Structures are given as structure tokens and as C-alpha cells.
Amino acid sequence: MNHIKTFLFAALLLSCNSLFAQNQATTSWQPNNNPPTHATYVPWPKLMENDIARKTRVWENIFIGDKGNEAFRSAESNTLINALVTGVRTGKIAAYTDSRFQHKMTDEEISAMARNNYIGSPARTKQIGAASKFTKGQGIVVPKYYVKEDSLFMKNGKINLRILGIAPVVIKMGSKQGQTVEDPIFWVYYPDCRSYLAQCITGQAPMTWDDVFEGRDFTAKIDSTVDVYAKYRKINPYFDAKPPLK
Secondary structure, three states: OHHHHHHHHHHHHHHHHHHHHHHHHHHOOOOOOOOOOOOOOOOOOOOOHHHEEEEEEEEEEEEOOOOOOHHHHOOHHHOHHHHHHHHHHOOOOOOEOOOOOOOEOOHHHHHOHHHOOEEOOHHHHHHHOOHHHOEEEOOEEEOEEEEEEEEEEEOOOOEEEEEEEEEEEEEEEOOOOOOEEEEEOOEEEHHHHHHHHOOOEOOOOOOEHHHHHHOOOOOOEEEEEEEOOEEEEOOOOOOOOOOOOO
């Protein structure tokens, strides 16, 4: 009788262990084959005008061949120009013909972007890096970007940097033979593009293009500045002669 009880207890214990193992197998951690993307961004904190001691408008150049701009030299599908042109063509972001963001590009102008005679000119390698480091996207070769930014000096001693606009720049054939000129393809108003750029992964995933600009994960050279109390320094012909502060 004792042998029968021992046998039944062992059989019951084995059955319980088997059921527990099956349950573990069905409820154990499984890898997420669809990880979430950066679909959100951190909005800028609101600033009171009375708390700002001084505003300085800064114009910068991002040369994609410079050290620290590796994100701009990523694979074609993840380049910034590819993200911007795709956003413009699909209507997710607006493109402007001017740095004051007053004139939106028409559908005809957007369609004509890829038909322009854009080239990557080795003649300016000292300024824009080796020709092999040009980034290409949507059939457009982009050696640099213009950045329009405000530096806000607060009365509490802090400095807030607010990017206002970004423009991909190409090297275009000039009117004279052998002449090349810089030409911004279009401008985008950065504050309105942040939610879109937060969904655009760079070649350094999972970093997005919003991460790059908000984290200042790039190097840029200041082209010119203007503020309330100083005269304008070095005017670039492609920028406003007297950019507005608001």
C-alpha cells in the first residue's frame, strides 16, 4: 500500500512539474521584433520675453566633412537631405524659398528640385571636405547646411539656444563657364519640423535627427551674427542683410 501511495505522489509531482514548465515556456520573455521608434520629442520650455536680457541671431555652416559631423555622412537612406526632401514631397513639413519663412515653395518648385544642375565640386574641398565625403540623397549632393539660430541670454545668467531654420546647400553651376556657387535648395522652419525629425532615424540608430540638433551632436562654424547692441558682422549674400530678431 505504501508503495502505491509513493508511486501516485511521484506521478502527481511529475505532472505538476510538467505543467509548470509548459507555463514557463509560454509566458517567458520574448524579444520585441517591432521596437518603438522615436515618435515624440521634448518641447522647448516656454520663456518669458521679460526674462531675456539679449538676443543674438547666429548664422552657422555645418560642413559635413568636418570632424564631429559623422551623422551627416551616414548611408543615403538615413541622410538629413533624404529626410528633409521626403518630408517636403510628402507634405509632412513645409519648405520655404527664403530664410524668413515667408514664401512657401509651390508644388511645381518642389517637383523641380531634382531637375536642377546640382554637383559636388572638388574645387572647394578645403571648405567643404573631400568630395568623397559628400552626402547624397534623392539624387542631390549636399556638402553643407546653413543653420539659423537664436542665442537667448537670460537675466539669470543662462543661455538658451533655439534653432530656427535649416537649409541644405548644394554647389551649383554658375552663369560663367567653370564657375560654381553655393545655393540653398530650400529652408525649413525647424520648430515646426521637430516632431517629424524625431521620427527620422540617422545612420547612428537609434539617434534621430531631432536628437542630433537638440543634443548639439554636430560641429558648425559661425558665419555671422547680429544682436540688438552690435553691428552686423560679415554679411553672406544668401542670408538676410538685416535678419529680424522676431
